[in-house]
Amino acid sequence: MKKRILLLMLAWGFIYWANAQCDVTEYTNKCAERLKPQGYKYLKSYKLDFMNGSKKQIIYSYVFSNNTSYRITLANGDKDNKGLFVTLLDSEKKPVVSSYLEKEKKYMPAIDIKCSRTGIYYLAYEVKEGKDYCGSSVIGFKR
Amino acid sequence: MKKVFYSFLTISLCFIIACDNDSEISQVASDTTKRVKSGKEAIDKKTIKEFVDRIPSPMIISSIIKDSGIDYDQTLLNSVDNESKYVIEFKQALNLGVFSTDLGYANIYEKSQDAINLLVGVKDMADNLKIGQYFEFEKIKQLSKSKDKLDELLQLTEENLININNKLYEQDRSDLTVLIITGGWVEVMYLATQVVQKKPNKDLEQMIADQKIVLDQIVQLLDYYASQSKMRDLHDELVDLQKSFEKIKFTQSEGESKQVEKEGTVVVEQGGSEQAEMSKETLNEITTKVAAIRNKIIS
Incomplete structure (x- = not known):
């Protein structure tokens, strides 16, 4: 019984440690930096905490406007944000674009989309491989 | 010993559930999507944060x-x-939202003195609501004074407002979040409609028309709090505004999206198009109604 309690305490401690470790400030700043070269203005940031892998997908929604360009940037602990990607879905939940290029097996750090329809869009974030379950994403815009 | 074990197990489970707050977002988003498909969304307390975030x-x-x-x-x-x-x-x-929008407007135009004055308004409103501690007043003030720090200023201001909304949500005061958002939206609609009346601009008119979807979201948020008389009055005024927006005709055309890879970025040009047809009368009607709602808010 003592062993079971010890095991549980260790698991509890690990979960606490894992949660406490997901500080995304550095990643958010990295994402925000990626907006500047093309003149995108900062709009919103999302903390991506996949709870050490227990969470498979994180979905946010946002109203995108017609005739507006958006940049969605991603960053995690890997310099090439390996494993982390986002799929943008339209209001009918149809995929519009993904930052993961299936053919090349590449994780792109950003998506630029020129929106042609105003509506609620969904941003579905996932970790496909690796064990980096903490990241950030920033949306920027320009007209 | 068994008691100790089960107590510990319960505490651990509670902790895991408490920490897994965000996982609800995924579920909520999925549930909401189902409702999107079935027509008008019904809002409940769980979906407020998602509505606010969007x-x-x-x-x-x-x-x-x-x-x-x-x-x-x-x-x-x-x-x-x-x-x-x-x-x-x-x-x-409501006026925290109004001042925040005005602050953003002044910042965009790099009018630092006006921005600093408005910042005081934002800070005072936030202090009155006991959320001033989440607003980095001094840091924002310093950035407002620098001409070359606009990006950082916009980022910090936005992050602070998001933080305030999150704190209110955690404190179970989301009704205030809804009011902040409503005040901010009404103010920017006031700015846009006033400006477009003075100097007609097609791009801006299209953007005003596109706000129909945002108005629909805000009305649904206020609807949740309609048992509070002041919230209900505001809700009813925005419902009346919705009627004017209903007169706008939207036409859509289908088209293929184009996707290329450019300098480490996936670049997409979404196919199809959308055009809003808004008569001068409708624009005037929206302008008048927005001004009336806004003047009531700030008076």
């Missing part, structure tokens, strides 16, 4: 106003002198 920043419209080559107009902004009129939380939250 409302676009007023900064987009302020930015379009500036990019359209329209001059900065200080007379359109709410005066910080009005602050003393806002003695109840309902008014304080």
Whole structure:
């Protein structure tokens, strides 16, 4: 019984440690930096905490406007944000674009989309491989 | 010993569930999507945060106003002198939204003195609502004074407002969040409609028309709190505004999206198009109604 309690305490401690470790400030700043070269203005940031892998997908929604360009940037602990990607879905939940290029097996750090329809869009974030379950994403815009 | 074990197990489970708050977002988003498909969404307490998160920043419209080559107009902004009129939380939250939008507008035009004045309004409203500690007043003030720190300033201001909304949500005061958002949206609509009346601009008119979807979201948020008389009155005024937006005709055409890879970025041009047809009468009607709602908020 003592062993079971010890095991549980260790698991509890690990979960606490894992949660406490997901500080995304550095990643958010990295994402925000990626907006500047093309003149995108900062709009919103999302903390991506996949709870050490227990969470498979994180979905946010946002109203995108017609005739507006958006940049969605991603960053995690890997310099090439390996494993982390986002799929943008339209209001009918149809995929519009993904930052993961299936053919090349590449994780792109950003998506630029020129929106042609105003509506609620969904941003579905996932970790496909690796064990980096903490990241950030920033949306920027320009007209 | 068994008791100790099960107590510990219960505490651990509670902790895991408490920490897994965000996982609800995924479920909520999925549930909401189902409702999107079935027509008008019904809102419940769980979906409030998701609705709030999806409302676009007023900064987009302020930015379009500036990019359209329209001059900065200080007379359109709410005066910080009005602050003393806002003695109840309902008014304080609405005007926190109003001042925040005005602050964004002044920042976009790099009008640092106006921005600093408006910052005082934002800070005072936030302090009255006991959320001032989440607003990095001094840091924002310093950035406002620097001409070359606009990006950082916009980022920090937006992050602070998001943080305030999150804190209110955690404190079970989301009604205030809804009011902050409503105040901010009404103010930016006021700026846009006033500006477009003085200097017609197709891009800005299209953006005003596109706000129909945002208005629908805000009305649904207010609807949740309609048992509170002041919230209900505001809700009813926005429902009346919705009727004017219903007169706008939207036409859509289908088209193929184009996707390329460019400098480490996936670049997509979404196919199809959408055009809003808004008559001058409808624009005038929206302008008048928005001004009336806004004047009631700031008075």
